[in-house]
Every structure is written in C-alpha cells, then in structure tokens.
Amino acid sequence: MEICKLCHDRGVLVQGNLAVPCSCSAQRALFKLFKESCLPSALRSCTFDKFSFKYYSRQVTDPAKGISYHESARLTFSAALAFVSDFSRKAGVDGLLFTGPVGSGKTFLACCIANALLEKGVSVLFIVVPDLLDRIRSTYDPHRGPGDLTEQEILDAARKVPLLILDDLGAHNYTDWVRNKLYSILNYRLNHSLPVIITTNINLEDLEEYLGERTTSRIYQMCRPYRLLVDMDIRVLQRQGKGK
Ligand SMILES: Nc1ncnc2c1ncn2[C@@H]1O[C@H](COP(=O)(O)OP(=O)(O)OP(=O)(O)O)[C@@H](O)[C@H]1O
Numbered sequence: 099m100e101i102c103k104l105c106h107d108r109g110v111l112v113q114g115n116l117a118v119p120c121s122c123s124a125q126r127a128l129f130k131l132f133k134e135s136c137l138p139s140a141l142r143s144c145t146f147d148k149f150s151f152k153y154y155s156r157q158v159t160d161p162a163k164g165i166s167y168h169e170s171a172r173l174t175f176s177a178a179l180a181f182v183s184d185f186s187r188k189a190g191v192d193g194l195l196f197t198g199p200v201g202s203g204k205t206f207l208a209c210c211i212a213n214a215l216l217e218k219g220v221s222v223l224f225i226v227v228p229d230l231l232d233r234i235r236s237t238y239d240p241h242r243g244p245g246d247l248t249e250q251e252i253l254d255a256a257r258k259v260p261l262l263i264l265d266d267l268g269a270h271n272y273t274d275w276v277r278n279k280l281y282s283i284l285n286y287r288l289n290h291s292l293p294v295i296i297t298t299n300i301n302l303e304d305l306e307e308y309l310g311e312r313t314t315s316r317i318y319q320m321c322r323p324y325r326l327l328v329d330m331d332i333r334v335l336q337r338q339g340k341g342k
Pocket residue numbers: 148149150151153198199200201202203204205206207266297298299332333336
C-alpha cells in the first residue's frame with residue numbers, strides 16, 4: 099500500500115482541535131486482514147462472480163447422488179453463498195467440506211468464501227494442510243530464528259481464528275503425529291462452535307482411513323459435505339483454451 103497523502107500514514111487527520119480518523123484507516127485495516135489471512139495473492143481474484151459452471155457436465159451423472167455434475171456444482175455453489183450470508187448473521191454456522199477430483203474448483207470456491215468474508219472484515223486463515231505441517235515441524239529446528247512463531251502460536255492461530263480454511267487435506271501420509279495436530283485444531287474448533295471449510299481429494303467414505311476415527315467423526319459433525327465433479331481437470335481445459 100502506498101503512503102497516504104492525506105495523513106502520511108498516521109491514520110488520523112487534525113481538523114481544528116479534533117483528531118479524526120483518516121479515510122485510509124478502513125482500507126488499511128482491510129489490507130492488514132488480507133495479509134494476515136495468508137491467502138496467496140493469486141487466490142485473491144477468486145470471487146463468486148468468476149465461478150463458471152461450464153466445466154460441470156449436464157450429461158454425466160454422479161452415481162452416488164443421481165444428479166448431474168452440473169446440478170452438484172450448483173448445490174455446492176449455493177451452499178458456499180449461504181455460508182457467507184449465514185456467517186455474519188448467526189453463531190455456530192455449519193462448516194463445509196468440498197470433495198472432488200484434482201482440478202474441480204474446490205480451492206477456487208473455498209477462496210470465493212474467504213475473499214467475500216475478508217471484504218466484510220471477518221478474520222480468515224487460509225492454510226494449505228501440508229504447508230501447515232511443514233511449518234509446525236520447522237519449529238522443532240534448534241537453529242530457528244528468535245522471531246519465528248512457536249508451535250503453540252501456529253496451532254492457536256488455526257484453533258481460534260473465526261474462519262479456518264483447511265485446503266488440500268489430501269491423500270498424504272497421515273502419521274500419528276499429523277493426525278494429532280489436526281485433531282487438536284478441529285476438536286478445539288468444534289468445542290467452540292468455530293466453523294471450518296475443508297477441501298479434499300479424499301472420498302468421504304475413505305476419510306477415516308487417512309485421518310482416523312476421532313478426527314473424521316468431528317469433521318462429519320462440523321461440516322456439510324458437497325461435491326464438485328468434473329470429467330476433466332479444469333486446469334487442463336483452461337490450458338487447452340489458451341492454446342486455441
Ligand atoms: N468453476 C470455475 N470457474 C472458473 N475457473 C475455475 C473454476 N474451478 C476451478 N477453476 C480454475 O481451475 C484451476 C483449478 O481449480 P482449483 O485449484 O480450485 O482445483 P482443486 O479442485 O482445488 O484441485 P486440487 O485437488 O488439485 O487442489 C484454477 O486455476 C482455478 O482458478
């Protein structure tokens with residue numbers, strides 16, 4: 099952000115004997131909120147109006163639900179919109195779990211929610227699960243810098259933020275250590291009625307095999323599951339579209 103020409107970043111303007119907030123204050127607060135969300139800059143442009151339904155087939159049917167991929171995407175999109183409007187209106191709103199294959203728009207839609215709520219001034223934390231685990235592991239390094247966050251601080255941020263997005267809770271190797279970290283975050287949020295949005299490639303019925311019973315059971319309790327299904331990776335389709 100550029101230095102404010104009105105207040106020179108003091109945040110206040112003097113009018114007569116009064117100090118009044120400068121118009122840049124609100125913008126500065128929003129900027130801080132976006133920065134603290136850890137949302138990568140490329141994902142700031144993911145907004146509901148840019149979500150296209152053309153990638154979701156009207157012909158192919160999800161055998162589990164008996165509805166087309168297109169209908170499934172519509173339902174998922176509506177649930178995401180409803181989450182945003184409910185979030186500010188009532189406490190203890192249900193979280194969402196987006197499942198689906200690689201390149202089906204799960205992260206895109208989770209970021210639409212993040213961006214919409216950040217714009218409303220809500221604190222959101224966007225965490226890519228493997229990165230979170232790497233960050234926690236790095237706190238065990240005896241040579242880490244004095245200013246680096248501790249494991250407790252990292253976990254607390256994920257436990258307590260009003261909205262947590264756990265992106266890519268994928269089919270990784272879930273050791274007991276990893277399972278315990280995820281459990282401690284989700285259990286805290288469940289006990290404090292704090293919602294979480296999760297994106298994963300793992301099928302609902304396979305979740306327990308990866309995460310264990312305790313964590314999976316909590317995810318079922320906290321999140322309503324939705325599917326984004328595509329017959330082809332949207333990344334590949336977009337790449338082909340560019341080549342034309
Ligand atoms: N509905 C959509 N409309 C427009 N672009 C989309 C849509 N869904 C996804 N994209 C674009 O397609 C690419 C892949 O989407 P995304 O990262 O959300 O997939 P994903 O389901 O999270 O995949 P992965 O399982 O690999 O994490 C991104 O570049 C994204 O911007």
